Amino acid sequence: MPWSFDYLIVGAGFAGMTIAERLVSTKGARVLIVERRNHIGGNAHDHYDDAGVLIHRYGPHYFRTNAPRIRAYLSKFTDWTPVDYTIKSFTRDRYWNFPVNLNTFEQLIGRPATSGEFVDWLEQNKVSIENPRNSEEIILSQVGHELYELFFKGYTLKQWKRHPRDLDASVCGRIPIRTNRDDRYLKEEFQALPSAGYHRIFERMAQAMGENVKILLNTDYREVLPHVQFDHMVYTGPIDAYFDFAHGKLPYRSLRFEFESFEGKDLADRESVSGKPGFWQPAMQVNYPDESVPWTRIVEIKHATGQQCLPTTIVREFPEDFGAGKEPYYPVPNAESAAVYKKYKEMADALPNVSFIGRLATYRYYNMDQVVGMALAEADKLQSREI
Amino acid sequence: MPWSFDYLIVGAGFAGMTIAERLVSTKGARVLIVERRNHIGGNAHDHYDDAGVLIHRYGPHYFRTNAPRIRAYLSKFTDWTPVDYTIKSFTRDRYWNFPVNLNTFEQLIGRPATSGEFVDWLEQNKVSIENPRNSEEIILSQVGHELYELFFKGYTLKQWKRHPRDLDASVCGRIPIRTNRDDRYLKEEFQALPSAGYHRIFERMAQAMGENVKILLNTDYREVLPHVQFDHMVYTGPIDAYFDFAHGKLPYRSLRFEFESFEGKDLADRESVSGKPGFWQPAMQVNYPDESVPWTRIVEIKHATGQQCLPTTIVREFPEDFGAGKEPYYPVPNAESAAVYKKYKEMADALPNVSFIGRLATYRYYNMDQVVGMALAEADKLQSREI
Numbered sequence: 165m166p167w168s169f170d171y172l173i174v175g176a177g178f179a180g181m182t183i184a185e186r187l188v189s190t191k192g193a194r195v196l197i198v199e200r201r202n203h204i205g206g207n208a209h210d211h212y213d214d215a216g217v218l219i220h221r222y223g224p225h226y227f228r229t230n231a232p233r234i235r236a237y238l239s240k241f242t243d244w245t246p247v248d249y250t251i252k253s254f255t256r257d258r259y260w261n262f263p264v265n266l267n268t269f270e271q272l273i274g275r276p277a278t279s280g281e282f283v284d285w286l287e288q289n290k291v292s293i294e295n296p297r298n299s300e301e302i303i304l305s306q307v308g309h310e311l312y313e314l315f316f317k318g319y320t321l322k323q324w325k326r327h328p329r330d331l332d333a334s335v336c337g338r339i340p341i342r343t344n345r346d347d348r349y350l351k352e353e354f355q356a357l358p359s360a361g362y363h364r365i366f367e368r369m370a371q372a373m374g375e376n377v378k379i380l381l382n383t384d385y386r387e388v389l390p391h392v393q394f395d396h397m398v399y400t401g402p403i404d405a406y407f408d409f410a411h412g413k414l415p416y417r418s419l420r421f422e423f424e425s426f427e428g429k430d431l432a433d434r435e436s437v438s439g440k441p442g443f444w445q446p447a448m449q450v451n452y453p454d455e456s457v458p459w460t461r462i463v464e465i466k467h468a469t470g471q472q473c474l475p476t477t478i479v480r481e482f483p484e485d486f487g488a489g490k491e492p493y494y495p496v497p498n499a500e501s502a503a504v505y506k507k508y509k510e511m512a513d514a515l516p517n518v519s520f521i522g523r524l525a526t527y528r529y530y531n532m533d534q535v536v537g538m539a540l541a542e543a544d545k546l547q548s549r550e551i
Numbered sequence: 552m553p554w555s556f557d558y559l560i561v562g563a564g565f566a567g568m569t570i571a572e573r574l575v576s577t578k579g580a581r582v583l584i585v586e587r588r589n590h591i592g593g594n595a596h597d598h599y600d601d602a603g604v605l606i607h608r609y610g611p612h613y614f615r616t617n618a619p620r621i622r623a624y625l626s627k628f629t630d631w632t633p634v635d636y637t638i639k640s641f642t643r644d645r646y647w648n649f650p651v652n653l654n655t656f657e658q659l660i661g662r663p664a665t666s667g668e669f670v671d672w673l674e675q676n677k678v679s680i681e682n683p684r685n686s687e688e689i690i691l692s693q694v695g696h697e698l699y700e701l702f703f704k705g706y707t708l709k710q711w712k713r714h715p716r717d718l719d720a721s722v723c724g725r726i727p728i729r730t731n732r733d734d735r736y737l738k739e740e741f742q743a744l745p746s747a748g749y750h751r752i753f754e755r756m757a758q759a760m761g762e763n764v765k766i767l768l769n770t771d772y773r774e775v776l777p778h779v780q781f782d783h784m785v786y787t788g789p790i791d792a793y794f795d796f797a798h799g800k801l802p803y804r805s806l807r808f809e810f811e812s813f814e815g816k817d818l819a820d821r822e823s824v825s826g827k828p829g830f831w832q833p834a835m836q837v838n839y840p841d842e843s844v845p846w847t848r849i850v851e852i853k854h855a856t857g858q859q860c861l862p863t864t865i866v867r868e869f870p871e872d873f874g875a876g877k878e879p880y881y882p883v884p885n886a887e888s889a890a891v892y893k894k895y896k897e898m899a900d901a902l903p904n905v906s907f908i909g910r911l912a913t914y915r916y917y918n919m920d921q922v923v924g925m926a927l928a929e930a931d932k933l934q935s936r937e938i
Contacts (some may be wrong), residue, residue, distance in 0.1 A: 165553070213747070216747075218603065370769065373769070377770070378768070378770045381756065388554070390552050474860070
């Protein structure tokens, strides 16, 4: 007798867990979640490492949102610790304020300056480009060659293994340029981390669902298909894999993470660099735009989590090609991949009983709040159907 | 088409995970683990609480063993932090060294003493009982009335809601009595906690098994039975539940845990009691034998984990009757329950395709190392069969 459910949900990240929680809690739906990894939470999963430091295992997740509905929804499962996410860039043998702002300009010219002077400097230096069509053009049109070379070009080449001119304007264009002293990395109104970590959100979602949801870990959903029945599938995996790569593989960039923990004297010795006890570097994130350095950035998430512990852990991110055994972290946003995705999207749209939700299933670099928003909207849609 | 496996394993605690790991890693068996809770690890599951303190969620788990094989096996999944588990008892408005030893005796008489004096005192005070048949008799025969009343009687009444004379001698008899200054709670050669927590052991076991094991959380195994096929079941749940309570319910004692976290000034103010910064009480575990106090003990596991964090968390344990919605923590070791268990054991022995393993399935208060040992032995036995 096949096991039957109202919904089969593939993937236990923000997309899958949010939809599952809504369908179970509001409709009493019977749901099976199938997850390839041995934990829930997807890439947002955080955990305490062997040094006892709370880390983001799959790259830093800086939660932020402008949407009251999304904030209210997630607040059912967590308290929040407000954070001003601040980052720096390390090049020419020193730390720079970043994203580019008036402080950065002063560091560049080596003396105090006013916003007016920086505006004038930008006017003289930026390249006049009517409609920037790629990531090189958008940065040149905003700040000119010197700052482009200093902060953007090398970083982008390393991260994407593509020249900025071969990437959509949105890639570099999402980084703000400011002529005031606003040092914040992000623009959204609400910037905060879940006080007890992201994993607690997912645990509480699972608790809230109770026995109406079964969670099957360590399992490729295809293994389950012959043995279960369900009315509707929510698929949050890579869309090209769902269709057996019928139109070829969508390009992704992957990452390798190298974690390193510090404590005792080794950490105390870093105080002169980090500026405060218990930390290794002066900001949560430091970018390394130089091509001679193999990593793109070093994240010390303890700056943001506010964890009260003596040790600290940093993580270096090494960009990698995507392939077997690698995780597909970043869809590559360019015209070519968009054309391939469009073909898959058409196939997906022709399947009324499968919802494609989340970063991988829609091949777009959504932030967490956007993924949750997409999941809430899809849950609404599914709930309004008669089952 | 039913989903088929070599083994269905019910429960993802030490028993189930160890057997699964052995069967998968040595025989390449295909295993489905079904777990009622939303996490693996059973009662040994530890996690970081909202204050960032590593806690034992289901009561303290003091790992110790004399068995090289068990230690070697678990060492594949963890490093160890050696611990001298020390506890105290709080009564007559002060902390006492415990288990009873020469230090305790000095506290009792209010002046320094020798082992010889304590031996003499015990000779004069202990009650001559040829073959102690219950927990009252065993303690009276070892230390006499005063120490029995002070440390054992009230504690046992609260914990078991039974008079010590209605409990097997083994219950109180397992606590050592020493005439030297050895303060250690436990006797085993190897006493240590997994350096990164118990949860990391279970995560690494799951990783080691890879895709040969599927882990189904939030699920009562009975829901799965109609939909899967398997050659053999390993059952680690309560044995009476397996047989639908055919011979009545086996008695258990349950517990309610009240966690409380401290930091900042509130915690600093406790230094005069705990004797060191960052701690709330002077030992990992403090027993409260007085019947007027509703909890039996307060555990501050940070003493043992060695976690380097500023906050701390204590947990008070309130004994409770077992019933719906409660966890069956302690089998009640007395003649009555042994007679009932014997009937279930006969039924279990008649089922060649089901193994009953672990505390709940054998109705015995085994330590973790004993459970792992039992699981390793059963895995050996199962592997030697032809499947």
